Amino acid sequence: xxxxxxxxxxxxxxxxxxxxxxxxxxxxxxxxxxxxxxxxxxxxxxxxxxxxxxxxxxxxxxxxxxxxxxxxxxxxxxxxxxxxxxxxxxxxxxxxxxxxxxxxxxxxxxxxxxxxxxxxxxxxxxxxxxxxxxxxxxxxxxxxxxxxxxxxxxxxxxxxxxxxxxxxxxxxxxxxxxxxxxxxxxxxxxxxxxxxxxxxxxxxxxxxxxxxxxxxxxxxxxxxxxxxxxxxxxxxxxxxxxxxxxxxxxxxxxxxxxxxxxxxxxxxxxx
Amino acid sequence: xxxxxxxxxxxxxxxxxxxxxxxxxxxxxxxxxxxxxxxxxxxxxxxxxxxxxxxxxxxxxxxxxxxxxxxxxxxxxxxxxxxxxxxxxxxxxxxxxxxxxxxxxxxxxxxxxxxxxxxxxxxxxxxxxxxxxxxxxxxxxxxxxxxxxxxxxxxxxxxxxxxxxxxxxxxxxxxxxxxxxxxxxxxxxxxxxxxxxxxxxxxxxxxxxxxxxxxxxxxxxxxxxxxxxxxxxxxxxxxxxxxxxxxxxxxxxxxxxxxxxxxxxxxxxxxxxxxxxxxxxxxxxxxxxxxxxxxxxxxxxxxxxxxxxxxxxxxxxxxxxxxxxxxxxxxxxxxxxxxxxxxxxxxxxxxx
Numbered sequence: 001x002x003x004x005x006x007x008x009x010x011x012x013x014x015x016x017x018x019x020x021x022x023x024x025x026x027x028x029x030x031x032x033x034x035x036x037x038x039x040x041x042x043x044x045x046x047x048x049x050x051x052x053x054x055x056x057x058x059x060x061x062x063x064x065x066x067x068x069x070x071x072x073x074x075x076x077x078x079x080x081x082x083x084x085x086x087x088x089x090x091x092x093x094x095x096x097x098x099x100x101x102x103x104x105x106x107x108x109x110x111x112x113x114x115x116x117x118x119x120x121x122x123x124x125x126x127x128x129x130x131x132x133x134x135x136x137x138x139x140x141x142x143x144x145x146x147x148x149x150x151x152x153x154x155x156x157x158x159x160x161x162x163x164x165x166x167x168x169x170x171x172x173x174x175x176x177x178x179x180x181x182x183x184x185x186x187x188x189x190x191x192x193x194x195x196x197x198x199x200x201x202x203x204x205x206x207x208x209x210x211x212x213x214x215x216x217x218x219x220x221x222x223x224x225x226x227x228x229x230x231x232x233x234x235x236x237x238x239x240x241x242x243x244x245x246x247x248x249x250x251x252x253x254x255x256x257x258x259x260x261x262x263x264x265x266x267x268x269x270x271x
Numbered sequence: 272x273x274x275x276x277x278x279x280x281x282x283x284x285x286x287x288x289x290x291x292x293x294x295x296x297x298x299x300x301x302x303x304x305x306x307x308x309x310x311x312x313x314x315x316x317x318x319x320x321x322x323x324x325x326x327x328x329x330x331x332x333x334x335x336x337x338x339x340x341x342x343x344x345x346x347x348x349x350x351x352x353x354x355x356x357x358x359x360x361x362x363x364x365x366x367x368x369x370x371x372x373x374x375x376x377x378x379x380x381x382x383x384x385x386x387x388x389x390x391x392x393x394x395x396x397x398x399x400x401x402x403x404x405x406x407x408x409x410x411x412x413x414x415x416x417x418x419x420x421x422x423x424x425x426x427x428x429x430x431x432x433x434x435x436x437x438x439x440x441x442x443x444x445x446x447x448x449x450x451x452x453x454x455x456x457x458x459x460x461x462x463x464x465x466x467x468x469x470x471x472x473x474x475x476x477x478x479x480x481x482x483x484x485x486x487x488x489x490x491x492x493x494x495x496x497x498x499x500x501x502x503x504x505x506x507x508x509x510x511x512x513x514x515x516x517x518x519x520x521x522x523x524x525x526x527x528x529x530x531x532x533x534x535x536x537x538x539x540x541x542x543x544x545x546x547x548x549x550x551x552x553x554x555x556x557x558x559x560x561x562x563x564x565x566x567x568x569x570x571x572x573x574x575x576x577x578x579x580x581x582x583x584x585x586x587x588x589x590x591x592x593x594x595x596x597x598x599x600x601x602x603x604x605x606x607x608x609x610x611x612x613x614x615x616x617x618x619x620x621x622x623x
Contacts, residue, residue, distance in 0.1 A: 099336065099415055099538070101450070106344035106416030107336070152381065153345050157419050158411040159290075204385060238379035238419045241410060245288055 021221040021255050025179060026133045027081040027124035029071045038253035063092035078125045085118035104156055110148040114168050116141035130182030138174040139167035152203060159232040159243050163197035163208040170201040189216040204237030214249060224253040293409045293452055301435035301460055304401030307394045312429045314468035315368060318599055319620040322367035323590050325514040325613035328376040328422055329354040329388050332581045332609050336415050339534035339579060344416045348384040355388050359395025361607050365617055369464065370398065370427040373478040373514045377403065379421035389425045398427040402435030404460040406478060412453050424460040424476045434463040440494050444485035457491055459498050469622055473502050475511040488516060489550055496553040503557065503595045510620060512592035514613065519588055520548040521568025528587065530580035558593035561601035561618045576603055577613050590616045597621040
């Protein structure tokens with residue numbers, strides 16, 4: 001049995017689709033040796049044609065984090081990948097526990113040591129020249145030391161943050177999403193996504209929805225510019241809120257081939 | 272997910288967004304409350320008892336970060352329940368018909384443990400109707416760990432509140448654009464109470480800016496005076512008051528109050544009312560105060576409503592009540608000194 005699983009794992013690289021730039025948020029991985037980084041997006045590196053390592057380098061200094069994406073091939077034309085993340089947010093939250101402007105957490109609250117993981121399954125399927133990606137999974141977290149005062153003193157009750165840190169206070173949360181991306185013409189592309197979050201056990205707000213609408217300019221495999229809007233509806237302790245106008249998104253990403261694997265042809269739509 | 276933080280902040284600074292819901296229109300409907308178990312509301316006999324009290328959001332005498340030597344920002348649920356129950360019980364014991372509250376929080380305030388203090392006081396005080404207008408509302412204040420906040424003025428009444436409006440007062444000029452976006456936006460809460468056997472009684476509740484720089488406090492007092500004068504001109508039966516953050520012109524001390532002078536906390540800003548001696552003149556000239564400046568000057572001690580540190584005696588009168596009618600009497604309940612940094616002021620309005 002073990003030998004059959006090993007054989008399957010070894011065979012997966014032959015099945016997985018690699019070699020395409022900017023595969024973030026899909027079930028595809030970077031080709032081996034390719035490095036991508038952005039102003040806001042994380043640093044990603046293709047370890048092999050089925051393993052991709054990523055992390056936010058600046059954030060890493062105050063919130064050590066890493067993600068590993070593992071491609072599991074494309075059975076039946078559906079690319080599968082799992083993403084496994086690890087985060088230690090305590091140093092960052094202690095920096096934000098301060099007096100005055102920027103004090104997200106009260107200065108007299110000492111943030112506990114928290115270890116959080118995220119585990120997601122991604123499935124991408126090509127439809128003509130477009131790519132549809134479904135994601136499902138969740139977050140698990142444990143606090144290694146006690147909360148200082150009531151737990152709600154350590155919470156951050158606002159869009160985007162609230163659903164992502166929910167597991168720090170309840171131990172777990174679930175999320176799922178659906179995204180589509182594809183060409184618009186020439187170097188321009190789009191990405192549309194919707195995400196749902198369930199935070200059972202969280203006091204005063206147990207679900208959130210987010211939507212993303214992005215336009216991309218991708219003149220080559222070495223550069224991508226993204227701009228768009230990030231929508232959010234969330235149940236929060238003070239009521240349900242729809243973020244309007246949506247939060248603007250703007251990011252530039254660069255890519256380099258550090259290894260021997262060839263990149264996709266410069267310019268032009270993918271697939 | 273990528274966030275264009277710089278773009279977001281720029282948009283916020285340009286004023287095109289209200290992502291944190293901190294803004295108000297110039298006039299808005301106030302939020303209404305009903306008691307969970309309404310009590311009988313008979314017609315008044317001879318007088319209407321009115322109380323004003325800044326209840327410090329149920330924080331009692333805990334030291335908060337903006338107070339001398341304070342570190343606290345948030346309350347626990349037990350602290351809020353205990354302190355607010357004590358405030359409500361104190362109100363019930365005095366049996367006012369109308370209560371003007373300042374610095375009372377709702378279920379949208381993190382510092383009040385997401386408990387609705389307006390409802391808790393309304394129920395605990397044995398009153399029936401309430402109206403609330405926020406003067407500090409933000410989905411999240413990214414400073415000092417405040418987070419979500421919703422705090423303001425409330426009017427509680429034994430009798431039905433037929434109308435209730437939030438009237439915006441001038442915004443503070445003390446801060447930059449971003450800080451002002453999240454800062455307190457003072458209001459006057461104007462309500463019309465239907466008093467059985469008497470008719471309408473208009474009540475205006477205000478909490479003026481604490482600091483005098485840039486003239487904001489004076490503008491608040493002028494606006495409050497103008498609102499009252501507008502009602503008086505229409506012949507309305509009227510009560511107005513609240514925490515005016517202003518002292519009578521005959522106050523023996525206007526700065527360097529003992530507890531402030533003893534404070535070495537760099538973040539603490541001591542009160543200084545010197546140079547504000549005429550700011551209440553318009554109110555004194557047009558309306559009947561709970562105590563006249565002359566009577567106050569002759570014996571100020573019993574009229575003091577505030578001290579920043581309970582280890583010192585009360586030493587200034589910041590809370591006031593005015594009417595277009597006649598007060599039969601007034602008193603300050605100074606033994607409530609441990610329930611807030613202010614103590615309640617009660618006055619008896621004469622009715623025909």
